Amino acid sequence: MSQTITPKPAPSNPQAERIVISVDAMGSDKGPAAIVAGCSHSAKKNKDIFFLLHGRKSELEPLVARKKNLRGRCTIVDAEGIVSMEDKPSQVMRSGKSTSMWSALESVRNKEATVCVSCGNTGALMALSVIRLRKIPGVYRPAIAVLWPSRNPQGFNVMLDAGADIRADERDLLQYALMGASYARNGLHLARPRVGLLNVGTEEFKGRAEIQAANELIAENADAANFEYVGFVEGSDLPGKKCDVIVTDGFTGNIALKTGEGTASLIRDLLREAFNYTPLSRLAALLAFTSLKRLSSRIDPRKVNGGIFLGLNGTVVKSHGSADATGVSAAVKLAFQLAQSGFNEKLAARISAATMLASEAGTEHIKNSEEEANS
Amino acid sequence: MSQTITPKPAPSNPQAERIVISVDAMGSDKGPAAIVAGCSHSAKKNKDIFFLLHGRKSELEPLVARKKNLRGRCTIVDAEGIVSMEDKPSQVMRSGKSTSMWSALESVRNKEATVCVSCGNTGALMALSVIRLRKIPGVYRPAIAVLWPSRNPQGFNVMLDAGADIRADERDLLQYALMGASYARNGLHLARPRVGLLNVGTEEFKGRAEIQAANELIAENADAANFEYVGFVEGSDLPGKKCDVIVTDGFTGNIALKTGEGTASLIRDLLREAFNYTPLSRLAALLAFTSLKRLSSRIDPRKVNGGIFLGLNGTVVKSHGSADATGVSAAVKLAFQLAQSGFNEKLAARISAATMLASEAGTEHIKNSEEEANS
Numbered sequence: 001m002s003q004t005i006t007p008k009p010a011p012s013n014p015q016a017e018r019i020v021i022s023v024d025a026m027g028s029d030k031g032p033a034a035i036v037a038g039c040s041h042s043a044k045k046n047k048d049i050f051f052l053l054h055g056r057k058s059e060l061e062p063l064v065a066r067k068k069n070l071r072g073r074c075t076i077v078d079a080e081g082i083v084s085m086e087d088k089p090s091q092v093m094r095s096g097k098s099t100s101m102w103s104a105l106e107s108v109r110n111k112e113a114t115v116c117v118s119c120g121n122t123g124a125l126m127a128l129s130v131i132r133l134r135k136i137p138g139v140y141r142p143a144i145a146v147l148w149p150s151r152n153p154q155g156f157n158v159m160l161d162a163g164a165d166i167r168a169d170e171r172d173l174l175q176y177a178l179m180g181a182s183y184a185r186n187g188l189h190l191a192r193p194r195v196g197l198l199n200v201g202t203e204e205f206k207g208r209a210e211i212q213a214a215n216e217l218i219a220e221n222a223d224a225a226n227f228e229y230v231g232f233v234e235g236s237d238l239p240g241k242k243c244d245v246i247v248t249d250g251f252t253g254n255i256a257l258k259t260g261e262g263t264a265s266l267i268r269d270l271l272r273e274a275f276n277y278t279p280l281s282r283l284a285a286l287l288a289f290t291s292l293k294r295l296s297s298r299i300d301p302r303k304v305n306g307g308i309f310l311g312l313n314g315t316v317v318k319s320h321g322s323a324d325a326t327g328v329s330a331a332v333k334l335a336f337q338l339a340q341s342g343f344n345e346k347l348a349a350r351i352s353a354a355t356m357l358a359s360e361a362g363t364e365h366i367k368n369s370e371e372e373a374n375s
Numbered sequence: 376m377s378q379t380i381t382p383k384p385a386p387s388n389p390q391a392e393r394i395v396i397s398v399d400a401m402g403s404d405k406g407p408a409a410i411v412a413g414c415s416h417s418a419k420k421n422k423d424i425f426f427l428l429h430g431r432k433s434e435l436e437p438l439v440a441r442k443k444n445l446r447g448r449c450t451i452v453d454a455e456g457i458v459s460m461e462d463k464p465s466q467v468m469r470s471g472k473s474t475s476m477w478s479a480l481e482s483v484r485n486k487e488a489t490v491c492v493s494c495g496n497t498g499a500l501m502a503l504s505v506i507r508l509r510k511i512p513g514v515y516r517p518a519i520a521v522l523w524p525s526r527n528p529q530g531f532n533v534m535l536d537a538g539a540d541i542r543a544d545e546r547d548l549l550q551y552a553l554m555g556a557s558y559a560r561n562g563l564h565l566a567r568p569r570v571g572l573l574n575v576g577t578e579e580f581k582g583r584a585e586i587q588a589a590n591e592l593i594a595e596n597a598d599a600a601n602f603e604y605v606g607f608v609e610g611s612d613l614p615g616k617k618c619d620v621i622v623t624d625g626f627t628g629n630i631a632l633k634t635g636e637g638t639a640s641l642i643r644d645l646l647r648e649a650f651n652y653t654p655l656s657r658l659a660a661l662l663a664f665t666s667l668k669r670l671s672s673r674i675d676p677r678k679v680n681g682g683i684f685l686g687l688n689g690t691v692v693k694s695h696g697s698a699d700a701t702g703v704s705a706a707v708k709l710a711f712q713l714a715q716s717g718f719n720e721k722l723a724a725r726i727s728a729a730t731m732l733a734s735e736a737g738t739e740h741i742k743n744s745e746e747e748a749n750s
Contacts, residue, residue, distance in 0.1 A: 149641065151644075163575055166575060166582060166583055198630060200626055207626075208542075208626065234633045235629070235630040235631065235632065235634035235635075235636070235637060236637035237637065239638055239641040248630075251582075252627055255573060255631055256610065258609045258610025259611070259631045259634045260610075260638045262612065262614045263613075263614055263634075264642060265611070265614075266524065266525070266526060266615075267642050267670075269526075270673055271670060274669055277666045278665070283662055284659040284661075284662035286659075287656065287658055288659030290653070290655075291650060291652045291653065291655075291656035291659070294652070295646060295649040
């Protein structure tokens with residue numbers, strides 16, 4: 001309550017204004033209680049944040065009432081329908097109008113909110129986002145960008161596409177580079193991000209035809225778009241320090257992401273087993289508790305829990321379906337940061353500049369051909 | 376010495392006979408000393424194993440002379456040339472005749488040895504293996520199969536293709552399933568391996584056209600080829616227990632493999648850091664030493680160090696370029712097991728049966744169409 005009564009500007013941002021985040025409260029594995037708890041957690045930490053909470057009013061009202069710090073900062077938007085994890089995207093596009101997911105995107109479409117956060121069905125969320133928010137002019141395929149724990153000073157790398165589309169040609173891969181660099185600038189505060197293109201080797205002759213073509217195209221555009229292009233990188237560079245942004249098609253990206261998660265989860269379990277093996281190792285675990293906790297927080301998937309949809313008129317943050325309050329709060333924090341930095345407008349400007357550059361290059365190319373023909 | 380003077384049959388295999396393994400002793404990152412040490416290590420443990428060691432005689436002779444247990448069990452084949460990690464496969468194919476790699480494959484081609492082991496340049500080794508050993512009749516694309524630490528009782532899953540070819544259509548993916556299942560039967564002793572096809576989701580409608588087609592093709596062939604087909608699996612199932620063999624194209628497989636290795640390596644380093652953070656955590660590491668060692672051995676890449684080339688007239692085991700004696704010895708052990716089980720003959724028979732089945736199905740199909748046309 002005190003936060004709404006005595007508003008004082010945040011020290012880092014004197015002209016702070018309220019940022020409204022549209023939250024899909026239904027359809028996650030942990031139910032609406034986890035979502036409301038996550039919002040409350042974020043509200044406690046950040047006085048500039050406000051929520052539009054979409055879902056069944058009858059379920060949400062008592063949950064919100066119990067969180068004092070959400071009072072006056074959270075409006076419930078009643079929506080009866082729920083998109084389940086099993087629903088097919090095509091089905092939701094046809095008949096999902098009554099759902100909380102649809103309603104949450106509608107608030108961004110109507111400019112009532114800047115960013116939408118959902119823990120629901122990824123495929124349906126992507127499909128609805130594309131038809132309701134529409135693609136930024138010049139974008140062919142939107143992408144999902146994820147944060148990947150890495151050896152870099154910022155602690156994370158950006159990888160895209162993590163699975164929005166199973167195909168990507170050289171033109172798409174260039175746009176992923178532009179969008180990923182823009183995200184790294186605004187989400188990770190890197191002035192001049194280093195971008196790499198995922199391949200099966202770093203030698204120039206390696207990889208499929210579209211990757212060869214993308215390699216040239218991205219190199220040509222790097223300077224104008226204010227990023228450094230490091231060329232081909234390999235799977236081992238995803239958690240590495242060779243670059244900050246890794247570009248790939250959504251098929252490869254999705255498999256890499258789940259492989260990384262699966263590997264980390266196996267090691268976590270083996271580690272737990274190892275420390276449970278003997279009384280001595282159990283004692284050791286006790287002694288190393290703080291250190292192990294620090295490690296575990298470093299690779300905690302809940303803390304890197306915001307996949308971002310890039311290339312749409314409006315930002316959509318997709319959180320893990322099984323995200324708890326900590327996970328939801330991390331996604332909300334990321335959404336707030338991006339909204340505050342005017343990320344989406346900057347991204348649109350970047351795409352527009354690159355598109356103009358490409359069409360100028362095209363004109364130039366035609367002009368050159370004409371000159372050659374005339375000479 | 377005692378082993379050659381008093382030969383007694385191994386308990387598990389009363390009709391044990393000597394198995395000759397052809398080893399490329401040059402071109403690894405650690406040099407020929409590590410290779411010779413690895414061979415010596417294997418020779419110590421296994422009295423039925425004999426070596427043809429290919430490389431510069433002047434360098435190899437003193438190394439071998441120092442290992443008493445290699446006396447009488449190791450023949451050096453002089454080869455002056457060395458394939459470096461930077462050499463392009465095409466270059467080696469044209470002018471690599473004098474190299475230790477070529478010479479090592481030649482011994483398998485001439486039936487002097489059953490299996491070839493090399494730590495050298497993967498691309499060159501694959502290219503040379505294909506032209507010198509030739510593909511098994513009916514195989515379109517050979518593949519590299521790797522072992523992946525997993526939650527399964529056998530401790531490992533098989534994944535292929537790990538990067539022999541960046542393309543694979545449905546016909547190739549079916550053959551990978553046949554070859555992978557055969558490898559799991561002979562290398563991991565699984566009577567009826569469970570095979571999965573790597574995709575971005577487990578729903579039937581997901582993935583590219585060739586993966587959809589492969590899904591049907593593999594399901595149709597599973598019973599005849601004596602494996603269980605579990606359908607689509609995801610990246611997280613690579614270290615999982617849902618199946619024993621994971622089939623994918625070489626582009627995706629290579630990136631998944633390196634992503635898994637990179638993730639494991641990052642966690643290993645963070646763990647080391649965590650245990651070095653405070654005096655208390657250093658004490659904890661000391662107490663947990665044995666348990667941590669057990670964990671580390673479970674995910675030690677040196678112990679899963681044999682990538683196998685499948686689909687050729689002869690087995691080729693590719694070991695990590697940076698393999699030390701432990702790594703080389705693990706690769707030699709795997710080579711021995713496969714040679715002893717008559718793996719390659721069984722694999723060829725399996726491919727031949729599937730090819731016949733396919734052509735019968737084709738005939739059947741034509742017959743049915745004719746009957747329909749006549750009715």
